[in-house]
Amino acid sequence: MSPTAASARQLGLQSCPACALLSRPARGAEAGHCPRCDEELSFRKPRSIERTWAFVIAAAICYVPANLLPVMTTTTAAGADSDTILQGVVLLWSPTGWPLSLIVLVASIMIPSGKILALAYLLISVQRGSAENSEQRVRLYRMVAFIGRWSMVDVFVDTFTVSLVQLQPLMSVAPAPGLFFFAAVVVLTMLAVESFDARLIWDSADSREVRHA
Amino acid sequence: MASDEYNEPVADARLIGCLDCDLVQRLPELAPGASARCPRCDNELWRRREDSLQRTLALTIAAALLYVVANSVPMLGLSAVGHQASTSVIGGAQQLWHDGRETVALLVLFTAVVAPGLQIGLMLAIVLGARRQHPRRWVATLLRHHPTTTIWSMIEVMIIGVLVALIKIADYATVIPGVALFALGALVFLLAGIQASFDRREVWERVEWAAAEAARERAGAPVIEATP
Numbered sequence: 194m195s196p197t198a199a200s201a202r203q204l205g206l207q208s209c210p211a212c213a214l215l216s217r218p219a220r221g222a223e224a225g226h227c228p229r230c231d232e233e234l235s236f237r238k239p240r241s242i243e244r245t246w247a248f249v250i251a252a253a254i255c256y257v258p259a260n261l262l263p264v265m266t267t268t269t270a271a272g273a274d275s276d277t278i279l280q281g282v283v284l285l286w287s288p289t290g291w292p293l294s295l296i297v298l299v300a301s302i303m304i305p306s307g308k309i310l311a312l313a314y315l316l317i318s319v320q321r322g323s324a325e326n327s328e329q330r331v332r333l334y335r336m337v338a339f340i341g342r343w344s345m346v347d348v349f350v351d352t353f354t355v356s357l358v359q360l361q362p363l364m365s366v367a368p369a370p371g372l373f374f375f376a377a378v379v380v381l382t383m384l385a386v387e388s389f390d391a392r393l394i395w396d397s398a399d400s401r402e403v404r405h406a
Numbered sequence: 407m408a409s410d411e412y413n414e415p416v417a418d419a420r421l422i423g424c425l426d427c428d429l430v431q432r433l434p435e436l437a438p439g440a441s442a443r444c445p446r447c448d449n450e451l452w453r454r455r456e457d458s459l460q461r462t463l464a465l466t467i468a469a470a471l472l473y474v475v476a477n478s479v480p481m482l483g484l485s486a487v488g489h490q491a492s493t494s495v496i497g498g499a500q501q502l503w504h505d506g507r508e509t510v511a512l513l514v515l516f517t518a519v520v521a522p523g524l525q526i527g528l529m530l531a532i533v534l535g536a537r538r539q540h541p542r543r544w545v546a547t548l549l550r551h552h553p554t555t556t557i558w559s560m561i562e563v564m565i566i567g568v569l570v571a572l573i574k575i576a577d578y579a580t581v582i583p584g585v586a587l588f589a590l591g592a593l594v595f596l597l598a599g600i601q602a603s604f605d606r607r608e609v610w611e612r613v614e615w616a617a618a619e620a621a622r623e624r625a626g627a628p629v630i631e632a633t634p
Contacts, residue, residue: 198446201423201430207413208423211550212610213451215421215430216413225413228617229610230550234413285574293570300566331426331447345517345560349498349567350574352514356493356501357484357575364578368507376510383557392428395447399428 200392200399207234238390242316248385249312255377256305262371264351269364277371278302278347301347301375304340308382311337315389324398331391338386344379348372412617419611424449458605463533465603469526469596472589477519481586482572486579494586495519495564521559522597528552529600536609546613549606556601562594 201208201215208215212230219225224235238244263275276284278301285294311333318330351372358366420433427447434442441453455461480492493501495518502511528548535545565587572581 199430200428202428204430206416206423206430208425208428210425211553212546213422213425213607214415214419214610215423216415218413219411222411225411226616228412228415229613229615230546231616232550285570290573293573296566297570327427328447331449335426335449342557342560342563343566345563346567346570348510348514349518349560349564350570352498352502352510353482353493353568353571354574355505356498357482357491357571357581358579359491359501360486360489360579363487363489367505368502368510372507372510376513380513387557391426395427395429 200395202236202392202396203399207236209234237392237396238388241388241390241393242320244388245312245316245385248381248388249309249316252305252378252381252385253309255374255381256309259305259371259374259378260302262374263369264347264371264375265354266367266369267358267364268367270362275369278375281347281350297347297350300343304344305378305382308337308341308344308386312382312385312389315394319393319396322397324401327394327398330394334386334389334391334394341379341383341386344382345376348376348379412620422451424451452607453605455603455605455608458603458608459533459536461603462529462600463537465596465599466526466530466533469593469600470530472593472596473523473526476586476589476593479586479589480584481590482568482584483582484575484579485582492582492584494584495590517558517560518564521555522561522593525552525555525559525597528555529604532609533604536612539612541609541613543614543616543619545609546616549609549613559597561590561597565590565594 206215206217207225209227209230209232211232212227214227214229216225216228216234218234224233226232227234260278263277264281266273266275268274278297282294282298282302285291285297287294315330315334351368355366355368358364418432421430422433423430424444424447426449427444429444429446431444431451433452436442436452436454438454438456442451443449444451477495479494481494483490483492485491496515499511499515499519502508502514529552532545532548532552535541535548568587572583575581
């Protein structure tokens with residue numbers, strides 16, 4: 194890194210998230226349009242922290258019914274039986290089926306809760322103006338962004354189980370209310386990742402460097 | 407404070423700000439296949455691809471054909487005690503809708519059918535449009551919105567979901583994988599190939615700029631500004 198390293202914001206420049214062009218807003222303006230691709234530009238994603246918190250809190254609220262309410266109801270001649278996500282994992286656990294059970298456990302229980310915790314940690318560290326571990330924190334953010342989509346697995350499992358097992362009157366499977374909340378957790382955490390601005394992680398370290406210079 | 411004005415580009419087009427840490431740096435000249443990473447946060451800034459447009463076009467055409475197959479034939483069949491049933495990707499969403507889970511049905515339809523379709527369709531239009539020496543403005547508009555379709559396109563996640571469902575059901579019924587399942591499996595690899603072969607920067611460097619188009623429209627407008 195050259196000794197004159199500076200962030201775009203310190204130089205009064207904005208980089209375009211769509212086409213990567215670096216440009217300077219009109220004097221005194223906080224926002225403008227990218228002259229190449231027309232994207233609306235700003236130094237940081239607008240109201241990134243508030244918006245990300247809103248999505249994370251909404252996701253955390255939906256996480257409770259998503260895990261407590263059943264996601265599927267199986268109706269047989271013997272009666273109706275409802276399963277939550279965790280019960281689905283347990284049912285799938287067998288000497289041959291355990292790898293799949295593990296996939297569902299990781300994708301449906303560990304990834305969503307891990308995402309909510311990781312985003313909350315990133316938000317708090319940015320709000321406290323932490324300048325430590327910026328590299329690890331941006332790695333954590335990238336991991337959350339990369340892995341997040343996999344929690345949709347359970348929604349697809351339930352969708353195709355429901356659409357295939359329609360053997361009335363012998364046996365039929367129907368979706369249950371928990372599925373809606375679970376899908377909501379997936380969508381809300383993905384929106385939270387999109388509204389978070391990773392550059393915020395570096396801002397306090399950047400301003401500290403300037404003070405020392 | 408948002409303004410409709412265009413920003414002033416920096417003079418050196420190779421100068422960029424890292425989107426993950428905002429560090430300003432100059433992109434080096436790259437050999438085909440080589441990539442440049444941010445020295446501070448290790449973000450991949452650019453990977454120069456060889457023969458990007460031709461390869462992406464070939465992969466996208468193949469992906470479009472598989473997409474049509476995957477959405478027009480059954481994906482899974484089931485037979486148990488004299489019953490026969492089969493379902494497709496769209497059929498899965500339809501059954502959820504029918505069972506009163508409209509929101510989830512729409513989400514499944516969006517992530518498994520609509521977003522992948524847009525991802526492939528927009529890429530086809532972008533690659534065809536970018537073959538001209540000076541691509542039109544609509545190429546830039548599509549390219550700007552293409553990443554959103556990629557984020558929400560979840561075919562690879564769906565495949566794993568289908569496999570889990572298949573094994574769950576296999577305990578009490580015979581399941582028959584359909585042609586669409588194999589088409590979707592191949593589509594996952596093609597979509598990854600498109601991501602690996604497409605060089606966005608190469609297209610961005612040749613498109614007509616929004617500011618240039620706006621200036622041209624102003625100049626061509628019927629109201630002629632008097633020049634002293």
